[in-house]
Amino acid sequence: MFVTVETAAPAAVIVAIDGPSGTGKSSTSKAVAAKLALSYLDTGAQYRAITWWMLSNGVDIQDPTAIATAAGKPAIVSGTDPAAPTITVDGQDAAGPIRTKEVTSAVSAVSAVPEVRSLITDLQRTIAGSAERGIVVEGRDIGTTVLPDADLKIFLTASPEARAARRSGELKGKEASDLAATREALIKRDAADSSRKTSPLAKADDAVEVDTTELTLEQVIECVVTLIEAKIAEKAGPAATAEAGQVAP
Numbered sequence: 383m384f385v386t387v388e389t390a391a392p393a394a395v396i397v398a399i400d401g402p403s404g405t406g407k408s409s410t411s412k413a414v415a416a417k418l419a420l421s422y423l424d425t426g427a428q429y430r431a432i433t434w435w436m437l438s439n440g441v442d443i444q445d446p447t448a449i450a451t452a453a454g455k456p457a458i459v460s461g462t463d464p465a466a467p468t469i470t471v472d473g474q475d476a477a478g479p480i481r482t483k484e485v486t487s488a489v490s491a492v493s494a495v496p497e498v499r500s501l502i503t504d505l506q507r508t509i510a511g512s513a514e515r516g517i518v519v520e521g522r523d524i525g526t527t528v529l530p531d532a533d534l535k536i537f538l539t540a541s542p543e544a545r546a547a548r549r550s551g552e553l554k555g556k557e558a559s560d561l562a563a564t565r566e567a568l569i570k571r572d573a574a575d576s577s578r579k580t581s582p583l584a585k586a587d588d589a590v591e592v593d594t595t596e597l598t599l600e601q602v603i604e605c606v607v608t609l610i611e612a613k614i615a616e617k618a619g620p621a622a623t624a625e626a627g628q629v630a631p
């Protein structure tokens with residue numbers, strides 16, 4: 383005899399992916415979210431967006447008090463479709479301007495200000511909480527601070543040499559040839575992000591660490607998809623593996 387049971391909509395799965403610069407967080411998160419039909423949030427883009435606004439509005443980024451006072455002024459909106467993630471500041475598309483060298487050099491100082499972190503963290507939690515099927519959120523403090531109850535936490539690492547080579551591949555001309563300068567710049571940004579007082583870059587105790595140094599991007603994506611699928615199956619429980627919508631007595 384079989385008893386028919388109601389099949390509820392699957393619970394949303396929340397995935398946190400953290401790690402230093404150039405370890406593959408964005409590329410991996412976007413790809414796995416697209417494969418599994420989950421939402422995607424690039425939290426680094428949000429810190430870049432607020433930094434761009436500070437620079438554009440003449441806020442002295444060496445002055446934490448000035449940054450804290452201005453922090454609530456810009457309206458930052460993130461689009462979470464992994465196929466076409468967006469970021470706007472006061473309604474203006476910021477996807478291009480937030481990737482400039484100027485913003486990259488200033489973002490660690492701005493993101494270290496507690497008032498900035500508090501506002502952006504609230505925004506991130508709201509976005510994650512409203513993702514119907516679930517979300518992949520990537521950053522530096524997602525597993526430790528923003529979403530400490532995430533279903534799955536992943537911490538990506540890679541050697542500074544591998545990360546510099548990857549970044550160099552994205553640059554053109556003179557910048558691309560200066561591998562040593564790229565390596566130094568990312569080490570400096572990691573050091574600033576890891577040593578700030580408020581929610582520094584750190585691996586959560588319960589995060590799965592994946593060293594991507596010797597892995598292709600496709601291998602990292604496959605590894606993370608496998609981890610998420612296992613978590614989704616675990617959350618669904620044994621009923622999910624029983625015959626579609628039926629449970630044996």
Ligand SMILES: Nc1ncnc2c1ncn2[C@@H]1O[C@H](COP(=O)(O)OP(=O)(O)OP(=O)(O)O)[C@@H](O)[C@H]1O
Nearest residue numbers: 402403404405406407408409410548594597598599
């Ligand atoms: N495993 C990999 N092997 C080779 N290249 C990779 C790998 N993972 C990512 N890349 C490439 O490295 C570059 C950096 O990747 P990505 O932007 O995803 O890193 P990130 O961790 O999000 O960096 P950041 O924190 O600075 O934004 C991209 O050009 C990406 O295509």
Ligand SMILES: Nc1ccn([C@H]2C[C@H](O)[C@@H](COP(=O)(O)O)O2)c(=O)n1
Nearest residue numbers: 425426427429489493521522523575
């Ligand atoms: N959760 C996060 C995400 C990012 N930041 C800061 C520190 C990074 O250097 C910067 C830019 O991030 P990227 O676009 O390179 O991923 O934003 C942070 O403090 N916390």
